[in-house]
Amino acid sequence: MRKKQTQKEQNNMEVLILDSGYVPQSQKKQTEKGGMLLSFLVLFGAVGVLAGSLVSAFSIRDERLWLLIPGIFLFSLFFSWFYADRRLDSRRIYGFLAIVILYMAVCFVLQNRITAGFYQTADFVMSRINQVYHGNMRLYGAYESGDMVIFWLPVLFPVTGLLGAGIVRRRNWLLILSILFPLVALMMIAGGRPGNLWMYFLAMSILLLFTAGRSYFCGWKAGLTALLAAVVVSVPSWCISMPLAGVEIPAIQRGTTRIQNRLLQSLWSFLPKISGGNLQLSLEGIAGGVDNGELGTTDGVFFTGVDALKVTSVQRPSETVYLRGYIGETYTGNSFEPGAEENFQNAAAVWKTDGDSTIYIQNLPFLRTMYYEKQSSGKNAGESESAVNQITVENLNANPEYTYVPYDAFLNDVYQISNGDGAVCGQSRQEDIFSCYWRSNAKEILESYRDGKDTSGVLNDTEKSYRNFCSTYDLQIPEKGLERLKKECAEAKEENHWGESETGAEMPDWAVADEYEEIRKYVVKRLLRDCSYETDTDKLKDGQDFVETFLYDTKEGYSMHFAAAATMMFRMFGVPARYVVGYVAPQELFSENADQTYTAVLEDDNAHTWVEIYQPFLGWTPVEVTPGMETEFVDQTEEKEQSDRVPEEAKTETEEEEISVSGFAVRIAGWFTGHLADILKLCAVLCLLMLVLGSGIKIRAAHRARYGVGEDPAEAVRAIYRYICRILYKKGMSKDCTAADGGTIRFIRDFCPVFTEEDGNRLQKLILRASYGNEPVTEEERLWMRQLCRQIKRSVRGKKR
Numbered sequence: 001m002r003k004k005q006t007q008k009e010q011n012n013m014e015v016l017i018l019d020s021g022y023v024p025q026s027q028k029k030q031t032e033k034g035g036m037l038l039s040f041l042v043l044f045g046a047v048g049v050l051a052g053s054l055v056s057a058f059s060i061r062d063e064r065l066w067l068l069i070p071g072i073f074l075f076s077l078f079f080s081w082f083y084a085d086r087r088l089d090s091r092r093i094y095g096f097l098a099i100v101i102l103y104m105a106v107c108f109v110l111q112n113r114i115t116a117g118f119y120q121t122a123d124f125v126m127s128r129i130n131q132v133y134h135g136n137m138r139l140y141g142a143y144e145s146g147d148m149v150i151f152w153l154p155v156l157f158p159v160t161g162l163l164g165a166g167i168v169r170r171r172n173w174l175l176i177l178s179i180l181f182p183l184v185a186l187m188m189i190a191g192g193r194p195g196n197l198w199m200y201f202l203a204m205s206i207l208l209l210f211t212a213g214r215s216y217f218c219g220w221k222a223g224l225t226a227l228l229a230a231v232v233v234s235v236p237s238w239c240i241s242m243p244l245a246g247v248e249i250p251a252i253q254r255g256t257t258r259i260q261n262r263l264l265q266s267l268w269s270f271l272p273k274i275s276g277g278n279l280q281l282s283l284e285g286i287a288g289g290v291d292n293g294e295l296g297t298t299d300g301v302f303f304t305g306v307d308a309l310k311v312t313s314v315q316r317p318s319e320t321v322y323l324r325g326y327i328g329e330t331y332t333g334n335s336f337e338p339g340a341e342e343n344f345q346n347a348a349a350v351w352k353t354d355g356d357s358t359i360y361i362q363n364l365p366f367l368r369t370m371y372y373e374k375q376s377s378g379k380n381a382g383e384s385e386s387a388v389n390q391i392t393v394e395n396l397n398a399n400p401e402y403t404y405v406p407y408d409a410f411l412n413d414v415y416q417i418s419n420g421d422g423a424v425c426g427q428s429r430q431e432d433i434f435s436c437y438w439r440s441n442a443k444e445i446l447e448s449y450r451d452g453k454d455t456s457g458v459l460n461d462t463e464k465s466y467r468n469f470c471s472t473y474d475l476q477i478p479e480k481g482l483e484r485l486k487k488e489c490a491e492a493k494e495e496n497h498w499g500e501s502e503t504g505a506e507m508p509d510w511a512v513a514d515e516y517e518e519i520r521k522y523v524v525k526r527l528l529r530d531c532s533y534e535t536d537t538d539k540l541k542d543g544q545d546f547v548e549t550f551l552y553d554t555k556e557g558y559s560m561h562f563a564a565a566a567t568m569m570f571r572m573f574g575v576p577a578r579y580v581v582g583y584v585a586p587q588e589l590f591s592e593n594a595d596q597t598y599t600a601v602l603e604d605d606n607a608h609t610w611v612e613i614y615q616p617f618l619g620w621t622p623v624e625v626t627p628g629m630e631t632e633f634v635d636q637t638e639e640k641e642q643s644d645r646v647p648e649e650a651k652t653e654t655e656e657e658e659i660s661v662s663g664f665a666v667r668i669a670g671w672f673t674g675h676l677a678d679i680l681k682l683c684a685v686l687c688l689l690m691l692v693l694g695s696g697i698k699i700r701a702a703h704r705a706r707y708g709v710g711e712d713p714a715e716a717v718r719a720i721y722r723y724i725c726r727i728l729y730k731k732g733m734s735k736d737c738t739a740a741d742g743g744t745i746r747f748i749r750d751f752c753p754v755f756t757e758e759d760g761n762r763l764q765k766l767i768l769r770a771s772y773g774n775e776p777v778t779e780e781e782r783l784w785m786r787q788l789c790r791q792i793k794r795s796v797r798g799k800k801r
Helices: 002-018 026-056 065-084 092-109 111-133 148-171 171-190 196-214 219-244 250-268 341-346 357-380 437-450 458-473 483-496 510-530 546-554 558-573 636-659 661-674 676-707 713-730 743-751 759-769 779-796
Strands: 305-312 321-328 389-395 432-438 577-583 598-603 609-617 620-625
Touching: 026 065, 026 148, 026 171, 026 196, 065 092, 065 148, 092 111, 092 148, 092 661, 111 148, 148 171, 305 321, 305 577, 321 437, 341 357, 341 458, 357 437, 357 458, 357 620, 437 510, 437 620, 458 609, 483 510, 483 546, 483 558, 510 558, 510 609, 510 620, 546 558, 558 577, 558 609, 577 598, 676 713, 676 779, 713 759, 713 779, 743 759, 743 779, 759 779
Parallel strands: none
Antiparallel strands: 305 389, 305 598, 321 577, 389 432, 577 609, 609 620
């Protein structure tokens, strides 16, 4: 008995010397049990937090979702045992294959219910996508209870298995993040926003896993210590910061909102592609596009260069092309609502219009211009060249609710007009072709007949009737509110005697046009003098009036602010005006094509808002009041004054932006998000290269460790012997076998026929000398040991005991 115990101690001593990873058996079992328990708890918590975050992010509701908790518990328990039990080390691959086969069989049997659960979950996800991105994805409409759990459980099973590989089997934080990060990223891209508590739990889980995986000491102890420290710090901080949660910090809000919008815009171009065409987004869903007349609903407006429209003109553009989209009539204090179609139809019932009165009124400027153009040409009309142009508008990514129509254009009967004389509804086709006149040509032709010539006729009678309609509904001013603006406009109107005739008779159209021009100059000068251009604006607070807040409080804004204020000012001066949102194409943007046409691609920053006023005899005319855009409509004196002032403002804005940390951060974020696709490709290539390089380094390090490369010959011999023992252990050699008692030598002989008795004696002496002897091991002996290892590897390959 004593002899056997002494022999066992010698064996343990040899193992201790030859294997630096030796741990006493009793301590090893105790450590394994504690690690398995902690691993199970962490795995259960990580999967539970992930599932809870997804459910919270998309507001998923089902009365049986509580069944996920016991399911996650059982999955975590199973995989903790599967990865931690060392008895499965040599059979784990077969167990894994069995699990895969069983999993596929269960999915096959329950495929109908799993599919139904997928559709139910997809409805919640698509609803959130439509809400966040203003998409139009059609829901599946699957609402049967119970199937959602049948879908979630098969999804969570492999997720638990993958996370268990990085939590239980080996604490590898890179493997864990490679699973968690894509899931969380996809959740955020789809518009999912988990509750604050779930986000907190998710952050704490990642902190725990990262700390445990990076610790060189006891992993779970370090991870739990870091988690406890984080909780101790975060909970009091949360309690302290709660009173400040409702306090607005404009600088921080602006910066974060701009970065958030830029990130959303960077996703905008490829989200429809990965949805298989089911998700059709529009620019207004991420700011920078054509909205529906709402005012001050976002913190500023931001652009990233998304293509919106493609405009092609047969003639070389001689002016800025304005393409009308949304048209607002009724001002509510925080929006411009479209006009009532009933009012238009009641008025149009007595007009002399052919066919659809809505289309007829839209075509009226074009028809009257063409009529007078032919009148001026006389009998040689067939020999003279007409001023009619042809413009093609192709909708690339603009808001599909509208058809974007140039001024003085002709529409055929396929188009539908919303709200009587409002916006032209969007069409199923992407390309629209319009015959139209340039605004300057139409104005010249119509003014030549307005001033002093006979203006009788059906077309002109209809124009007068429609003019009276506009004077009724497009001069509307709210009874309450805008008190400061009403007072200012009343004083200016009285001072300049606008709307007053010297004889008391009705003013002729040309006189009205001259007065409108004076009013236009006043409005433009007033806005440019007292207000500045700024895209980074704050949201409109509840109870505030958008126009008055802009004119008298903030005094800064972009085209939406200037156009809204100008619309109300024109109305108070007695000029029919409407609020218009669409796109502008400066003539410099057009480039000549090979077929002698001219094309411009309008991006999201070409989305614009302006005011249009109804000029007697001419019809609706755009008026530009936004700084930097209004030069087309001003005389030389105004242009000089503005050119003297704008560079100074631009310089000030540039200097402020350069010294602004938040602005610098936003520009960096904008560059990254603008090149997101290229960055993702580069990251994928770098990850692949790092994977290949890391694998090569790991293989090389393992090779050096096996053969003791770089070590002295004695240590190299011991390393090679450890490697030989690991090979033989896999073939069934008992771990009690040692070189001292000859057990290892006998086992090698059974597998390696070329291994002679002389080789066995030499190996036994060499191992003992390398471990205990004082004589040095030579380089020749190291090479012999390495060659022997290779022979043993070749011999045992494919053999079984």
